[in-house]
Structures are given as structure tokens and as C-alpha cells.
Amino acid sequence: MKDLGMNLALSAEEKSLLELITPELVKIGKDRSKLIPILQLIQEKLAYLPGEAIHMVADHLSISPSEVYGVATFYNQFRFNPPGRNPVKVCLGTACHVKGGDIILENFERKLDIKEGQTTPDREFSIERVACVGCCALAPVTVVGQTVHGHMQPSKVEGLVLRARIEREKQQREKQKNESSE
Amino acid sequence: MVTLLIDDKKIDVKEGTNLLRACLENDIYIPNLCYIKGMQNPPASCRLCFVEIEGEDHPIASCTVRVRDDMLVHTDTPRVRRLQKTALQLLLSVHDVDCKNCPANRKCGLQDMARFLKTALKSNRFDLFLKKNQVDQSHPFLDYYPNRCVLCGRCVYVCRDQQKLTELTFAQRGFNTVIGFFGNSQTIPPSCDRCRACAEVCPVAALLPKREI
Numbered sequence: 135m136k137d138l139g140m141n142l143a144l145s146a147e148e149k150s151l152l153e154l155i156t157p158e159l160v161k162i163g164k165d166r167s168k169l170i171p172i173l174q175l176i177q178e179k180l181a182y183l184p185g186e187a188i189h190m191v192a193d194h195l196s197i198s199p200s201e202v203y204g205v206a207t208f209y210n211q212f213r214f215n216p217p218g219r220n221p222v223k224v225c226l227g228t229a230c231h232v233k234g235g236d237i238i239l240e241n242f243e244r245k246l247d248i249k250e251g252q253t254t255p256d257r258e259f260s261i262e263r264v265a266c267v268g269c270c271a272l273a274p275v276t277v278v279g280q281t282v283h284g285h286m287q288p289s290k291v292e293g294l295v296l297r298a299r300i301e302r303e304k305q306q307r308e309k310q311k312n313e314s315s316e
Numbered sequence: 317m318v319t320l321l322i323d324d325k326k327i328d329v330k331e332g333t334n335l336l337r338a339c340l341e342n343d344i345y346i347p348n349l350c351y352i353k354g355m356q357n358p359p360a361s362c363r364l365c366f367v368e369i370e371g372e373d374h375p376i377a378s379c380t381v382r383v384r385d386d387m388l389v390h391t392d393t394p395r396v397r398r399l400q401k402t403a404l405q406l407l408l409s410v411h412d413v414d415c416k417n418c419p420a421n422r423k424c425g426l427q428d429m430a431r432f433l434k435t436a437l438k439s440n441r442f443d444l445f446l447k448k449n450q451v452d453q454s455h456p457f458l459d460y461y462p463n464r465c466v467l468c469g470r471c472v473y474v475c476r477d478q479q480k481l482t483e484l485t486f487a488q489r490g491f492n493t494v495i496g497f498f499g500n501s502q503t504i505p506p507s508c509d510r511c512r513a514c515a516e517v518c519p520v521a522a523l524l525p526k527r528e529i
Contacts, residue, residue: 185498197482199499200483200485200499202498203487203497208486208487208488
């Protein structure tokens with residue numbers, strides 16, 4: 135079964151976003167042909183489909199949650215885990231594949247202890263595979279957040295994860311400092 | 317009533333019956349896996365119930381045709397048998413053949429089919445393509461074995477059309493397709509635990525109740 139990120143509780147912000155969607159659902163109507171547009175709308179607002187949303191849509195259209203789940207898992211455009219603050223996109227296009235992109239993917243999976251398509255419990259990282267990011271000369275390529283990292287090596291994976299964690303810690307410390315000085 | 321000739325045997329059936337049912341009810345066996353008696357729109361997903369109908373260029377899955385008057389049907393031609401063997405091999409290419417340790421041993425749809433078609437339980441020219449996950453135990457009342465499942469859809473059908481529960485569904489797609497569900501022990505109704513219709517219709521013991529009643 136696809137991991138649905140049920141271990142990740144909705145944040146307060148996501149809860150309020152989900153509540154805001156309810157009046158829009160009424161506008162869209164209860165026809166079951168509207169299932170995909172509704173799922174798209176929710177993903178547009180929340181960036182993923184949490185389990186709560188699946189139940190909400192099922193109640194709205196009077197169909198079973200399993201049916202919503204079946205449709206949503208069929209399409210690649212829907213994701214069930216929130217994107218992490220550092221979304222890791224490992225390229226597995228032809229060039230990256232030849233250069234061992236799958237090894238890089240495996241390295242990230244092992245280092246972060248999650249599988250492709252999942253998010254770490256602290257929502258810091260999520261791993262995705264992409265088909266091509268358009269810089270095959272740098273293969274194997276990984277995109278972390280907005281930054282492209284070329285010529286990836288297993289040793290670089292460790293460094294990238296560590297750097298992101300340290301930066302996060304630094305930010306949090308500064309935030310605390312600012313708060314205490316105010 | 318319409319009269320048709322199947323393998324030189326004259327049979328009378330009610331108009332509008334589907335051909336597979338007409339054959340089975342008149343003791344003419346056609347291999348089939350995904351069909352359940354009474355289905356209005358059979359999914360024709362197993363690709364086993366092929367027959368040749370005179371006037372048609374190619375063999376047709378018999379569950380998708382309705383009987384016509386003076387239909388001439390052949391169920392045992394080389395073309396039909398070839399298609400059926402290929403279909404069985406394709407099913408076996410995603411099936412973990414481990415009969416000794418399988419509860420469906422001796423009452424398995426695939427074993428019956430191989431015996432009837434006189435072929436081995438091997439995918440031969442097709443590579444074996446198994447899923448990593450041997451068993452999915454996330455359902456509160458059922459265990460699901462993806463490598464036994466042939467995705468015939470009988471469980472999904474009985475759950476939806478007979479039990480009106482719709483707890484089971486096809487999830488994901490392509491080679492990753494599995495029988496899935498959504499929910500947990502809180503949201504799945506307890507009637508699901510008592511029903512077991514899905515496990516009963518499964519031809520390959522891919523769905524097993526967690527506990528015996």
C-alpha cells in the first residue's frame with residue numbers, strides 16, 4: 135500500500151485551509167464526475183492530499199473513501215505526503231540513470247530513512263524521482279529545493295543532508311535569539 | 317429464446333444472455349477467471365474466455381458478447397487455445413508460483429486453467445515480475461498477498477455490487493496495481509469483518525481473513 139503519510143499530523147495551517155475548501159466543494163456540486171477536479175483543487179491549496187481530505191471528498195460525493203483512494207493513486211499528479219522544506223528531487227532520466235542515479239536515490243533513501251515519495255517525520259526532507267531536469271552534462275543530478283547539484287556522489291549526499299540540517303538549526307537559533315531580545 | 321450452435325451442439329438460451337454464461341450453463345466449459353455468474357458488465361480482464369464466432373475475423377472474449385440467433389461458435393480452435401495459453405502465461409508472469417505453501421493449492425483457478433489447457437504453471441517466455449512486498453497486513457480484517465493476486469477484480473466486484481460496501485478498490489496502476497482500500501479499524505465498518513465475500517470469491521487465495529469465525 136502506498137504510504138499515505140498518516141503518521142504526519144495536519145498542521146494548524148493545513149487544517150484551516152481544508153476548512154476553507156468546504157464552501158468551495160458546495161459550489162462544485164455533488165456529481166461524482168467532479169472527483170478529479172476536487173482532488174486537484176485540494177492539492178493546489180495544500181500541496182498534497184492528506185487522509186483527512188480523502189474522507190472529506192468521499193463524504194461530499196457520497197462515495198466510499200476507498201474509491202477516492204483508488205482514483206487518486208492511479209494518477210501520478212496526486213501525492214499523499216506533504217513536500218518537505220527541502221524537497222529532494224533525484225533525476226533518473228537517461229543520462230543520470232546511466233551514471234548511476236538510482237544509487238544516489240538509494241543513498242538519500244537510506245540517509246533519510248524514508249522511501250521515494252515520502253517525507254521525513256519532521257517534514258524537513260521529502261524524496262521524489264524526476265525524469266529529467268535538463269542538465270544532463272552534470273549527470274547524475276539532484277535538485278534540493280531550488281539548487282541544482284551536479285556530478286552527485288554518495289559522499290555528497292551525506293554532506294547535503296548535513297548542511298541542510300545545520301542551516302535549519304542556525305535559523306532556529308537566530309529566531310530564538312530574536313524572540314528573546316524582543 | 318434464441319438458438320445457437322456451439323461446437324456442433326445446439327442450445328437454446330434466453331435472448332440477451334452473454335455467451336460465456338450460455339456456454340457454462342450448457343456444460344460447455346470455457347476457461348475463465350474474472351467472471352462471476354450474474355455480472356451485468358463483465359470486466360473481461362483475465363483474457364481467458366476466448367471463442368471464435370463465425371463471421372468475425374478474430375477470436376473474441378465470450379463474456380463480452382450477447383447471444384444472437386444462429387450464432388456459430390467454436391470453443392476449441394488452435395487460435396483460441398494459443399491466446400488462452402498466452403493469457404495464462406501473462407498471469408503467471410506476475411504470480412508467485414509456490415503452490416506447496418499456498419492455501420489455494422488444489423482449489424486454485426490458475427491450477428485448474430493450466431490443467432485444462434495442458435500447460436505447465438510457468439510463465440515461459442515472459443520474465444517473472446514480482447512485487448517486493450509479500451504480504452500487506454494493513455487492512456484490519458484481511459491480509460493481502462500481492463504476489464498471488466492476478467487482479468481479476470472479483471473481490472472488488474462482490475464488495476461493490478453484491479455487498480454494497482465498496483471497501484476494496486484497485487489502487488495505483490500498471491505493474492504496481494494492487495487491491496487496496498482506504499481507512500483503518502475505526503473507519504472500516506465492522507460488517508466488513510463478518511462478510512468475507514471477497515476472500516470467498518478469490519480464485520488464488522490472495523485475500524485471506526485475518527481470523528476465522
